[in-house]
Amino acid sequence: MHFNYYRPESLNQAFELMEQSSGQSRYIAGGTDLMVQIKQGLTRAENLISLRQISELQGIEEDDSGVLIKGMTLLRDIETDPLVRDLAPVLQQAVASLANVQVRNVATLGGNLVNASPAGDSIPALLVLDSRLVLAGPEGERTLPLSDFFLGPGQTRLQPLEILKAVKIPAPFENSRAAFSKIGRSAKDLALVNAAVLIRLEETTCSFCRLAAGAVGPTPQRLEQAEALITGRTINTELLETLEARVRQTVSPISDLRAGEAYRRDLAGTLVKRCIRQAIAFKTED
């Protein structure tokens, strides 16, 4: 395993290095996925350009519309950050479910997103928070809704030189609550399916919701049909059962080494239902 390793200190240096390098070049964030892929020969890279020394990519800040998390922020820092706890607790819940503390002390939020795994745990949570991404390139910055970012497994709208600079999470609107849930094959695992919900209740009626799930299609996705099913309706056991069935019908998971398609459908419905219960601390009548 041989590669050149660069540590630029600014975004501009990083763009330059990427542009000038010959051969296969990759930006590297925490490397918890990329290094495994390289070791297993699944990815080749002659040049690795580390984003770790770039201060513009570090930190968690409150901005006028909510919270701004820079791309190279460690998952562990997100998990323990008081601002995120106040403004986006569901993201903490999702991040804390990912791997273990050792990995979370290396892995970054930007890496988890750019890796574009259909099972990426931070993604459903950020989808229900209606997050936007700030992408930086040599020509300047652009923002994009997270829901438009993914094209397929490992595929995103990032241009070759672009770097994910930050994730903008709007402040929660009043009376909304959110929850994340996932299921793996053992206590520490990739998600066979993961899901997140954000819901606003007026009395027992859902006045607004966003539902999302991962590992049930080529990209993590919002479940718009299911959202429409419950919006404006009273949340009760019957509706949740109907929702569960609807989610099972509408997702399009695959069968692979980790789980079969039918089982993933079952899990998707159950997890979305459970997330709603968790979010509203819903008690069943039985």
Next chain:
Amino acid sequence: MSTDWIGSHRPRIDAFAKAAGKSRYIHDLKLPGMLYGKIKFSQYPHARIKQIDTSRAEKLSGVKAVLTAFNTPEIKIGFIQDNWVLKKDKVRQYRDEVAAVAAIDPDIAAEALELIHVEYEELPGLFSPAEALASGAPLIHETDPRGRPKNDNLLDLPWRFEHGDVHRAREESTFWVEDHFSTKATTHTCMGTAGCLAEFDLQNNLTIHCKTQIPYLAQKDFHQALTKMGLKGKNVRVQIPELGGSFGSGLDTHSYEFLAILLAHASGRPVKIVMNREEEFACLSPRQPTETIIAQGCDREGKLTFREIRMTLDNGAYTSWGATTPSVMMLPISSLYRVPNISYATQIVYTNNTYAQAMRGYGNPQATWALESNLDQLAEKASMDPYELRLRNRNHPHETTPMGLKITSCGFQECLEQVSEKLEWSAKRGSDRKKFRGVGMAALFHTGGGARVYRSDASGVILKIDDFGHVHVLTGGVEMGQGFVASLQLVTAQALGVSPENVHIIFGDTATCPWDVGTHASRGLFTAGNAVLLAAAKARDKIFQLAALHFASRVAANIKKKRKAGESVSDPECRTSYDPQDFELKNNEIFLREAPDDPLLRVSLEEILRQAHFREQGQMVVSEAFYDPENEMSDMKTGKGNISTAYIFGVHGLEVEVDTETGQVHILNYVAAHDVGRVISRQTLEGQFYGGIVQGLSYALCEEIKTSKGKMLNPNFLDYKIFSAADLDFPIHLECIETNDQAGPFGAKGVGEPGLVPVAPAVANAVYDAVGVRIKELPITPEKIRAGLKGD
């Protein structure tokens, strides 16, 4: 200060270095001029090798040796010698070795492998026993190891056991249940991956550092290889570094070890081969998958009437010692519970899957899976509580089983009662289905007093004492992480009368340590411990002879010394001569049996040793013992024979809650009771049982080598899931029943494997009690339970 070390909570002596990262594993070994070896494996599960072109690899700078079957002597390996270190005509599995290189660094070695071009002609592959047994199936081995043509894919090793009349018993049984159970290939997942380092001296004597549980049998295999290499009669020294787990993977010698030897000889330099994690998964041998058809019956009162088992083992492409696992499966099949009529037959089938080998339990977990799952089915059919059924048919002390096993100590009843009580069996069983909660149990039976699987079941030790009272025990046994050293240390301390910190266990060097057949079959402490008892008795005799010579003069000298230091000391009642039988040795001190508490009439062990060594016509204390237990090999034709001197019993039970929407099994409580004979090192014993239970839960609930046409799809911990600490969110209660076995060292029986054996059927029985879904194929995954709940 206590001098009773047996059963103490003393920390394992090897734990400190392991926790501190100071232990030296094969990965840490590095010699001057050492080369790194790497193996090129097959790209097909079944293919003819047409040509191997190594010319480009040979030209790569830094490459010092490139080997194929075409430039090396033919070396055959395996239980029946049906495997080759390097393949010449055909590859029969994905991991077949077709070439090997040694280079100055691992990257160059890897690059050289890519430059080797192998031309294959693909052949149709057979990936299950059913495919391999189908009429017209291609032959995986065209000839048997003796060169006679084969006409099927069956291994010529048909294990059978017959007792009574099963056919008639079935007809006469009030209740009987027949069903089909299967297990998948799983692997040892040792923390320390496998590897070895081979070097020759200038006289062509070989030293090989390797991961083995059988240093002296490995030595024999390596000798045979040297003969093939034209080095007949040269010395082979096997050295074992610290091992990060072995679990049976060291019971055979492996191609990679012979390749390191060949590469070291070809290059004239030390050569190390270490498996990376992917190779460890995909290129080493797993536990054998099994398909079992089982029927058991009972009469109206619930007394077992017969047991009939037909089993098919997927051998994979070649034959390791693992092909003899049915001989151990016979133990529970013939002897767990009192069963008057038994019929057991196996067929072992060659396939193009990876070849299987020994793993903890040696077939017993696969047999117990079918047996104990089916027993719960029988209990249901007979409308009996499964606990009552087990209790009614349990084994008793001092009975001989149909296989001729002579059970001596037997705490089976106590184990059953303990599990039932701690689990609140009668209150919980069958009552919580609405909450999807259930309890289940399963029992185990295994060798606990050595196991005569080879002609010898012997264990040698040498015990020597130095000038400072430190005792070195040289043993042929192997520490592989299980706690052998810690246990033997306590046995030695207790047997000799010294403190444990003065006892040092030396293992893993055929040049210095005495012969031992191997550390397997839960025999390590039982046999080596008994050898230590013999050697310690001899050493004590010698020490007391020396004490008879030197005790009086040392007592006088010590009194003189005290007086010189100003102490007022009155003269003790000291005789001028003593007999050896006058003495006792405890806590490093030799004293008089008639005056055990006299503070003056005692001398330290080290003083006596110094007196013995430093004089004209001096003497030393070195004793040896070679212990071979009183057991017998089972007869190959009848399967009968008392293969162990003691047998261990155990019962595991657990309470689970099943999440019916996801199929997940949550364990609420786990109870395991074992008749261990006697606890020696409590920490070691608990480690063995916790470890066995967790490995068993992993086997039960998630482990599985997944393949596609013989190729492993999950050669990593990302997709080969094992239980980790995070999965253990429930209490595990261990109950040790001490029956003080007459043959065991201080009454102890072997405990290495049993903890794993009954876990899977206990889990399956608990899941059935909770939700009424009977899983018959391991692992018991949430996906299978969910499918079962949906009626798929």
